Amino acid sequence: MHLFVRKILLDPFLLLLLSAMLIAAVLPARGEAADLLHWIVTAAIALLFFLYGAKLSPAAVASGLLHWRLQSLVLVCTYGIFPVLGLVASHLLRGHLPDDLVLGILFLCLLPSTVQSSIAFTSIARGNVAAAITSASLSNLAGVFVTPLLVGLVIGTHGGDGFDLSSVGDIALQILLPFAIGQLCRPLVSAFLQRHARLTQFTDRGAILLVVYSAFSEGMVAGIWSHVDGTDLLWILATACVLLALILAITALLGKLFGFSREDQITILFCGSKKSLATGVPMAGILFAGQSVSLVVLPLMIFHQIQLFVCALLAERFASQPETASTAVQTSERRV
Template sequence: MSILSRLIPDRFVLVLLLTVAAAALLPVRGPAAVYAGYGVSIAIFLLFFLHGLRLPRAEVVVAMRNWRLQGVMFAFVFALMPLFAIGAARLTGETLPQGLVIGVLFLGMLPSTVQSAISYSSLAGGNIAASVMASALLNLAGIFMTPLLVAVIIGASGGAAISGDTVLRIVAILLLPFALGQLAQGWLGKWAGRHKSLLTLLDRTAIALAVYVAFSSAVADGQMQALGWGVLGVLAAIIAGMLAAAMLAAWALGGVLSLPRADRISLLFAGSHKSIATGAPLAAILFAGPQAGLVILPALLYHQLQLIVSAPLASRLAKARGD
């Protein structure tokens, strides 16, 4: 179990891997897949309602006062990381299926994680308040920025469903529930604080359902069966290279800008981490049909690798601070 906990630090990642396996063995097909798609839409609506319910408006205002650090993080996540993804996608040549190449591009456009970026920043001695709010603000911005980047960089030719209907779905399934959650804080805020474990379970169930339906569609279409160990090995190498480049660039940029060490650490984790919690629902909306399963796969691998690498890195940074 010690070895397993090091390879899979977050148990939810194990749940997602088991979800992928379940989709491979027992994919939802036919009319059931249609109803499962409706279920995913409802689950995503609930997911973003809970996001809005738990993000205090006052803290967002406070975070915006540190505009320099927040601005650097925003530019790193939504400008520099997409450039890394474009470079990585070009390096693949024709070694990866088109769906995985699109997935690598999509990965670069995702916002940062919330929980892991904050946890590792705290462990390493980073600016915890800045990390908390950067993660929250980046995920909120991701509702707008990720679809915009997908439209500009990937476009309809890459399989992205960019249309008026897509915009309406984003508004109806992402923005509307988030706004309702913000409005409901006065009535449900205290209840949410008392039931964090229940809300976390609901969050993760929604994400797992989105992953299961997306991978089921890819399996039913025969796309997942075409992935051999060679393809997965190339994808893993590309993902590892992206993570290494992101972490090195974030740390170097913090040095060039002469950021305080705590802010530099926060930039390192909030800048380089990517959120599968936001990625899975957005992929389900932006990429219709079987392609969504392949598109999610790079983000799932990146999320797992960032956890494996960040734990010893945070410990080393903490020790260096104490020396």
């Protein structure tokens, strides 16, 4: 326990995450600064996926696309197991939390996985990055259609009415296009990136810090923290921790149970256990128009921050473990 506490207190990346949250709490981005930050975050994510595209060989990308067992398991965790956990949690919490907060806890369980942080943490932990890119992108593309349908079925809101399909184009422009350009530029820049491996590591962590600051700034500016009391906040924190612990345990167990490699297990763990704030907030504004959207998204915001801290700790732990011989060979093959 003491080692765990020391790890949290001394880990530089976790300290940077905490600093980003504290800065956002004191100096949140507003107005034109928030608009500028949005473009900076977009550019950072685009650069991140350009670098992934430039580093990964076409053979590795093809293997990620064809790895249907892994992709299927991640989708089942995201849109099957997680919603069941949300239904159980929402049933148990009725009477303990306001209806809008209970609704928010169920809503977060219906969302797609994160994209940039899932892939970044997989990369830090030396997982199967090609499969992570495919899994995270498929999850978000499916979420454009699946999440509104689940909201309509589970919550009773007609999720398809007026749903904005432009998010599909946003995903393509922000993620798939930079990745494709990186693939095309790979012959020109791959040698440079191999000599400067820390560039991708810096971009991984920098993109996550920007997303954390941006998300926390939006919450501070919206003033959502003033709508709940201390007891409500404790219930949400406890529920978020339990949900994350359960899904992490389930994804880890399923990865081992189905005989996936260590790299694939890491990918399943990070891609199947997280929920997207960037996708969830715009969806909530559409799906719950006329309701207290700020309260609906509050559980998602809290869960999002907790998942980033926990997954950062897990990723650094995986990264600190020595590579097995087979893992080292697979890693070198992907970089050829």
